[in-house]
Amino acid sequence: MNDETKKKIKEKYEAALQKGERFWPDSIYKDLLVSFALFILLIGLASFIGVHPEPKVDLTDTSYIPRPEWYFLFLFEFLKYFPGNLEWVGAAVIPGILVVALIFLPLYDKNPSRHYSKRKFAVGLMSFIVVGMVFLTIKATLTTPPQEESLVANSIAEKMSLGQDLYSIQCVECHGPDGYGGEVVGVEGLEGTIIKPINSQDEMYTRNDDSLMSIISYGQPNLGMVPFGGAYGGELSSSEIEYIVTFMRYTWDDRAEVPADAVTSAIPALAEGEVPSYEVHISALVKRQCLSCHREGKENNNYLMDTYAGILSGGNSAPNVVAGDMNSNLLQLIQGHELTSSDGTLIHVMPPNGKPIKDEYIDMFIRWVEAGMPETAAEATALSGE
Amino acid sequence: MWKKIYIWLDERLGFDDMYKMLLDRPEPHGNWWNTLGSASLFLFIMQGVTGIFLTVYYTPSPDHAYDSVQYIMNGVAFGWLIRGIHHWGATLMVLVVFIHMLRVFFSASYKYPRELTWMVGSLLFLLTLGMGFTGYLLPFNQRAYWATVVGTNIGGVVPGVGPFILKALRGGTDVSALTLSRFFSIHIWMLPATLAGSIGLHLYLIMRHGESAHPTLDD
């Protein structure tokens, strides 16, 4: 570029300044309005959308689909077009060239014109790149399979509660609802084994959280305990094992200060004359007392209790509960009366380990069946009003 | 009293000169697209402020990073707001800086005499992306961890020096405590310092050459 052109550009700029405005207050005013709008937008996004909760790092979770932050998605997608031996072209060479081209753009773009009508090639190329990036980003978003949502506990109280849920499903059959252990009944391969208490001071004082987590994860093969960690063929992720240990620690360790917001009982107590609902009471009760066997993949006479419909109509000897019928199978069994089904097989007392569930829980089931087995809390309130 | 203090300070700081130099500058007639640069600066400041406050509770270690972020979100008053702003601010900042760059490109403002302004500016864009990449790992959740595994692997495919780049990025062969602490250091010290310096240079260049005028048909 020669001095002549440079001079011309400067003169023109001077002319533009003459007709122009002042930085203060004209430009600043607009800048401020835009920044303020962004500020409001940020507060709004933080308040109403928030940050999506993600589970803790778990190297054993093989189902996790890695995805970068959205503004790197185009690069991520771009790499799909390169076969393995040429990957370095897409990952390093092309982005590298683009970055260098971007930085040094003013040095090789010798076209002195500024208006877009005289820069057709430059404008066209940049538009193509931008459209390409947008296209790749959209394509990557659309082709990303939905991530499996997992439970994320936000506080120690929530960890305890999730941990208790998991404990009630995974551990109770052998260790009992409160960790006392005792004789195992109804677990294949461990029938009759005596299990020592895991809620004792000894156990809690001598094993720290890490060692408890390892035990749950690896199991104790010599003692018959199977591994529960996902890495060793179990069902639990490392976060889930952590929740169980949190539950154990804060429930059984007398040195632990239980956080103030911890829920003391996951099963809400019933007031006098209150009708329990599936939503609030029965589902919580079933989760703690029945679900460890009455779920998919266990021997349970096909009676799956994980849904409202399942409780009402599932099972080989269905129906197990009938609204208003005090002789319903379920009520009989939990009260310790053995039954014979229509084909003559014996149905065992529930729970099978010979330790009946607490009277207040039996009462809760009875009152629920008696009232007609309402599903939602609203239905139950309507029934108790009558 | 206040007047005395003002005069004393003005004598030494020179408010008037500052006003003339920084604020009372002539500019060509601008439009709303011209606000994107200052919007980027505003977002940078917001990220700086919220980021500084996040470090009050955040702990960069694999054992504590996740739990400390959970604590910020649920245990500390307004922690959700500070982190929310930082999280969304990152997204907005990348977007605004990118659109700002496109605006400069399409109005050809990078041409004489503003070549260097563009070069510093594109460096700022890359630094912003670097902030996004390093900041992404810090909550140390599943998403962060795996994105970093994949992201650093991309650096590892460069022929010849790939394994070296990979180890330099990760601080070893695995994404580990070393990766987390070096990303933390890069995210809160190195990149912000470089960004702040480059922003200073960028702004100086803008003041020196003035904001560019919108191109007309005869440009």
Added chain:
Amino acid sequence: MASNRISRRDFVKVTTAALGSIMTVAMGIPVIGYLIDPALKTESGEAWIPLGPLENFPIGTPTPFSFTRSNINGWEKTVNSYGGFVIRESDTDLVVLSSVCTHLGCTVYWLEDKQQYECPCHGAHFTAEGEVIDGPPPRPLDEFEYRIEGDALSILFKKG
């Protein structure tokens, strides 16, 4: 035109000041709350700590004991150790003292030859019953409430 220009300037000034203050306040208040939040949380709680059978604590001489409590600080579980002395004067009459110096919280120890507690930080001394002999502590050593059930001694631990 001139007056118009000035009024526009004033308008912009006022808007700038107003929006600036709104943003400062909208960020400032949450940030202050965020910073001082731990100071606003109250921690309280009490528990009976078993110290074992009475016969472990011989009559006449202060016998040290210690116990731990775990506590959640933020996301971290902190296990704190506490200690003290049981001074048994007769079968049922006893004093349980905390070993935390009432001056600045150092741990005092028992000097058998002088029959005194000494604080290692500022050289204060206490009698076997916890009264200040010399040095800066403002008050005697703190006492734990205790109860004896059958043969077992427990003390009441209070926090906050």
